[in-house]
Each structure stands twice: as structure tokens, then as C-alpha cells.
Amino acid sequence: MRLLQIIDKYHDGGGKERFLYDLTQKIRANDSETAVICLDYSGTSIWGGEIGCEMMTFDKAWRDNVQAFKPDALLWHVSPNTTDEVKELALKYPLFSIVHNVTCPAGTRLFRDKDEICMCSTGLKCMVNWYVRRCGINKAPKEAFRLFKKSQATHDLFKQSKAIYVATQAMKQSLEWEGIDPNQIKLFDITLGSLTDVGPINNVTRQDTILNILYVGRLSYNKGVQYLISAISELKTRGIDIACYIVGGGWYEDRLINLVEDKELRQFIHFIGKVDSVKIKQYYQNADIVVVPSIWYEAAGLVVPEARQAGKPVVVFDSGGLSEWSHMMNHIYVAKRKDSFDLANTILTAKEQRHTEYNDNLFRTMYTDIYQDLLEQDCENYL
Template sequence: MKILKVIHGFPPDYMAGSEVYSYNLVKALSKQVEEINVFTTVENEFAKKYEVYDEVYDEINIHRINKFRRDYAFEEKFHDENIESDFRRYLTRVKPDIVHFGHLSHLSTGLLSIVAKEYKLPIIFTVHDFWLFCVKGQLINQNFDICRGATAEKCHDCSPYQTTIKRVQEKLDYMRGIIDFINIFLVPSHTLRNYFIKQGVSEKKLIYSKYGFNTNKITYKKRYYDVTSSINFGFMGRVIPTKGIRVLIDALKNIDAQLSIYGNIGSQKRFLQQHNIQFKGGYDNNSINQVLSEIDVLIVPSIWLENSPLVIQEAFLAGIPVITSNIGGMKELVTDGVNGFLFDVGNAQSLQECIIKIIHNPSILNDLSVLKKDVRTIEDDANFVYGIYKRVSSY
């Protein structure tokens, strides 16, 4: 069985959640399938636009096409004939039996039609966010309120790209049409699955499948605290508004708690500085074990309906409890008072109360049950996905 994995970015150039997960899955699947290749983009300012090259990274065959992610026109975000032409050539060359998509942002939605109609191959699609129904992917508007339903007018107001309401409506209609080309969706959260069902996607196509992790990469440690213990709170990830950074900063005001932020912040640092916050800078997935060893409690204050945050499950692998917003995939992973604490999304006072509860009595952390076994291994994940491949290969 020959598999082609398609994803908008791939290590070592891109190391966000979906990219790292895709890398781990490809590595695990390579032990089960005859051949697996990766089709992805890269952003190399020293090369020509749409220049292509093949490379081997960590024994993975990768085909990269150069595409700059700045100055997009609205149409180019979703449809790119240059990407499609190269994709056809690559499909003809590697001759996969199944194409497994991870994301189409920065690529082209036309790739689905090419696979299904021209090459008549089955399609698996791992869903990482709401991008198929939302121009920004996060179902959150410019006022940072959760969007309760897409319309051309609302999406036009939200779009970071210059366009018209008519073009947005055409895009929404087109996206709903191409979804029919997908045989199976692998969805890591019930939140996302339920949303897709409400959008008219058949329940039979939507298979709940938790993310798998390289569990050997992170060291589990059971920690014990008493009333004198000093607690190190931590935030890990992209330092952007939808991650709830403003909520977190406000919650830390006027209380005796220490927070370390691990993530690239750039010129925005001066807007977030406080005496009890340390900015540790960015990190890559290879240093995650070291970062986690410096944290007692992880805070994930996102204000959007996160699908299934990898960082929460990585914290669990290290034995670290999590404070997080009470919505979406975050609420699915964290049970209040069991493996962490939930607070009202977007409410700095509610988050502050959780933090104060811990710093006033650190020993309450001893009563939590943060279990490594609750996190799926990448091997189990790959076995499950391989079973899906065998299922669709008979279509």
C-alpha cells in the first residue's frame, strides 16, 4: 500500500501542532505501509516562487513547493493552479493508492477534486480546525467572539484578505461541494465532529480518532507539594490573541504568582510585560521535555474552540495538571478537579481564582490524577489509521 500525505507545512520548517503530529504519524506509518511520501509547501525567500525540490528528512521522502505566505489575494488562499499542476505531476510520479490530507491552507482546495475525479483515489482527511467552513479556521470573529454560524456577510467582515461578499459566498458554496470528495474524516474531538455534523456532513464519514503522541519523548514525573511549595505556572505555544494571552495577563495582575511564557512574542512583548511574568522565548518540539520539566501547572486559556490541543496532552505525559478554558476540545481533555481545573472562557477573574486556589494551597495538586496512560500513543494511532486505509482501499 502506497500513501501520499498532504499537509500545508512539515518539519523541520514548520513545527506547530498539526505539522509535528503529521510528522510523528508518517514516521509510525512508514513501518506498516509499503511506501509513504509527503507533499507540502515551504517558504524560501531565496528561491523562486513555485520552485520545487525533493528531499529526505529523517528518512521521509518529502516534495516541497515554494510558496510565499504574504500578500495573498483571497482566491490564492484557497485556489492555486500552480500548486495543482505540480500536484498532478507528483501524483503521476509516486502513484499512491490513498491520499491522506492534513490541511489545505496555503495549498489549493482543488487538490481534492484532482484526487477524486481525475485519479479516482480514496481520500482521508484529518481535521485540525474549522478551516473548511471558516476563512480564519478558528470560528472567532474580529471582536474575539465565537462565531455561531458562517454567512457571506460575516465571513467577508472577518476575512484578512481583500475580497467581495459575492466571492466569499462562492467560496462557501464551493467548499461545501468539495467536502463530498472526502471518503473519511478523522476528527480528534467531539466538538469538531459535532460541528461538521451540523454543517451537513454525514455522521458515517466522521470518525472520532484522538491524536497519538511519541510518548517516549517526554518524561513522566509525579510531583508532590506542601503549603510551602512554590508553583511555577507556564504557558506554551503561539503568543497570539486567540490563545487567550490577554486573559492570562489580566489574571496575573496583583497576585503573587509566577508565570513563564514559552513562545515567540516579537514586538508585542512591551504590551504584555508584568513583574511576575518571564518570557522564555520560542522552543521547538525537540526541547519540549526540558520546557515541561520547568513547569508545575500549565495554563491553556484559549478563547476559541480549540480542537484537541496537543500541549495539554503533552503536559499529561509529563504528569503536569492543566488549567484551561471550559469550551471545545479543551473541556473534553480536562476534567475539573481530576486532572486539572476549568475556568470560564475569556474570564480573567475566573482564571485568577483557579490560580489563587493553587498558590494558597499547593497541596491540592497532590489530589489530582494526571495519568500518562490517558494519552494515546502514536503507535496505537498509526494502527488505527492503517485500519482506515485498508477499509477505504476496498471502495
């Protein structure tokens, strides 16, 4: 089987890129062949070595390069930026789609005026909400309209897909809001079988009583770090000795730093910036609790199983598919979305239960193995 994977950009650091890397290793280990084509890429070795397959870009010779590879099928890691190329390729090869994020024009399903979740299908009203409900990130009308048309093109391509893979029930629901046939949609294990046993909590041994909180991810409005900062403020008012480490970077960082200073928390909240995978492991090792406070309609959030594999309890907001991890792993604690007071309470609950006796891992085989399903069943039906 020869599988051509399509992604918009391949850079070190993103969850979608990490999944593609892991899937590529599994494909190669099962004696199949794969290649990746993208708009551009930089490093590909952050997760343990070079990706180990041909990397192509959509340059002037891309059609010839694809033809030379002779793919049996396409696996599209969905992005609005590659719809034109995928539309052309889907005329020649069977198309299978993996949806990593919501597919509305804004890509978040979040009304930032009141931090509410949008449950509407993509339509002309999106152009109004882009500015009135602030679901867009202050982009020019021309760019807003471009993304609106790209969202429509994405949904048209779904209708051409032989199968659509999503990681959570929440993502399945988001596609159904867009009018996608639920019979096309399949749930798959986004960890690719790596969570057979996440093990007990790895408590940190140290002399001080400081509670170390860790956030790992992009610093954008929809990631909800502003709510974590407010929760830290609440915990300080209760006399909790606490330190919070924020690992990552992004456009919202300056505003978050200003919020920390306004709340006089600068000595308790530390902005680390972007770090490589080796250093991230050290931050996980030193953490007591990892917090994922996303307020947008997050698909799954690979940082959650990553943190549990590091032996850490995880607190998440009930947003998108994040809460579904609590049905698959132990020591996942769910707080009410956009509620800093409940987030603070849930952090304390996680703190108290860190030393409880280990129970069997809750991971369920409730999802399909995307490799086996795609290559041994779905593809064979169309070849």
C-alpha cells in the same frame, strides 16, 4: 499500502506538523509507505530526527512526482491553501481528511468584538462579520473573499471524502454546523496511542515558594494570553508569589508586552520567544502548572497531553475541544472561557492539588486508532 499525505506547510514547531511526523513514524513502523507533499517546507527534524519519507512540494513537476509514487489513497491534513490541488488529486485517488482546526473563513470561529464563539455555517454573512464582528484579522477585502471561497471549497471536498477524522466532539460539532453528514465523521486518538499512562504529577523541588506558570504556543489574539496576564495580575493582588514564562512568538506579542507593562507585571511575566524542543523540555521541567487559555474554538491542543506527559497539571479554558482532555487524563482543570477571575481561581485549585495522591490515568479508548481504521478498514473498502 501507499499513502500520500497532503499538508500546506511543513515547518518546525506546529501541532499539525508534529502530528504528521508522529503518524509518519507509525505508518513506517507498520510496513506501509508514505510520502508528504506540501506547498513548502523547511526543517523536519525537531521531533526526534528526519521524517524518514519522501518530501515533495507542489512545484512544476508535482503531478509527475505523485504519479511516480503511485498512492493508494490520499490523507489530507486539511488546509484552505491546498484545496485546488486536493480537488484535482481526488479525481484519481480515494480521499480521507483529517481536520485539525475549524474550517470557517477566519479559521477560529471567534468574534473578536466580544470574544464570542460563532456557531453559524459558512455563508455570505461571513463577509460582513469579517469586519463588523472582527472575526477576520484585518485583511483586505480581496483576501477575505479568497478565504471565504476556500472555506466553501473545503466543505465541498469533505463531501467527496470517504471519511473525515476529528480529534474531539467539539470539532465534530463544528463540522455539523457546516452541514457535513455526521456519519462521515470519526473521532480518533490524536495522541496515536501514546497516552496509555501519563503518570503522576512531577512536582518541582526548590527552596523558594514561587509558583511557576508556563504558557507554550503561538502569540496570537485567539490564544488568549491576554486573559492569562489578567489572571496573573489577579493572583498578585491576592499576595501569591508567582512567575509566568511565555514560550513562543507571534504577531500579537508586542501588544501582550504592552499589556504586561500597563499592569506593572514586567518583573513577574517573562517573554522567552521561540525555543527548540530540547529547551522546551527544560521549561516544562521547571514549571508547576501549564496554562492553555485559548478563547477560540480550539480543536484539541496537543500542548495539553504534552504537558501532562511532562508530569505537569494543566489549566485550560472551556473552549472548543480543550475541556475534553479532562475526560481522558487526570489533573486537567477547566476554567470558564474568557474569565480571568475564574482562571486565577482554577490555577490556585491546581496548585493545591499538585501534591494529591496519584489516581489511575483516566485515558479512555473512546476513539478510533486512525492508522488501523484508515489503512485496514476504510482504505480496503475503496481499493
